[in-house]
Amino acid sequence: MRKLWARIKAALRASAPDRLAVLAGGATPEVIADAETRLGVTLPVDVRESYAVHNGSGDAxxxxxxxxxxxxVPLLSLDAVVRDREMWLGWWEDGSFDDRRADPRGPVRAQWWCRGWVPVTWDGGGDHLCIDLDPASGGVSGQVIYFCHEVGPVEVVAPSWRAYLEGYAADLESGRLRFEGGELVALG
Known part of the structure; x- marks a missing residue:
């Protein structure tokens, strides 16, 4: 995972060096274990390894x-992961989503929220990329899903956090994605 983050940082250095300064240092094994205890889950190895390299990016x-x-989108810190998941679970457990139905594409549970979803990014408006620890039939535990606060789960984004980061690194390295004038743009 360190090599993968090094690729991402090298590509960011070329188009958005200011983004490097916002990446927090890695979480210790104790901090990761504490987050897992608070979440009540065991995170996939690739997620734990990623947080050992960078524990969030603040609001950047x-x-x-x-x-x-x-x-x-920013990478949530482990504290923010716990906070956001507790928020969604609270609404789910108090029945806030009882009258809502989801219609995701692919092997994602067709329910508004699931205890097995762990948000790792946030778009500033209620949408997340989540690690799915309880996929529907045909899915893979640890797959990355997109959750939209307006429609619930939408689709599988990547088969794992590692695969998501590898795709992002490849897009940055190839120039398909780059930061220009502080904005992420797709080229070509």
Whole structure:
């Protein structure tokens, strides 16, 4: 995972060096274990390894999100992951979503929220990329899904967090994605 983050940072250095300064240092094994205890889940190895390299980016956007158009999003810190998941679980458990139905594409549970979803990014408006630890039939535990606060889960974005980051690194390295004037743009 360190090599993968090094690729992302090298590409960011070329088009958005200011984004490098916002990446937090890695979480210790104790911080990761504490977050897992608070979440009540065991995170996939690739997610734990990623957080050991960078534990969030504050409010600064360093990753890409393409499902509803291209936007850049921050990497949530483990504390923010716990906070956001508790928020969604609270609404789910109090029945706030009882009258809502979801119609996701692909092997994602067709319910508004699921205890097995762990948000790792946030778009500033209620949408997340989540690690799906409880996929529908045909899915893979640890797949990355897009969750929209207006329609619920939308689709699988990548088969794993590693695959998501590898795709992002490749897009930055090839120039298909780059930051221009502080905005993430798709080229070519």
């Amino acid at each position: 956007d360093v990753l890409a999100h393409r499902t509803m158009g291209l936007i850049d």
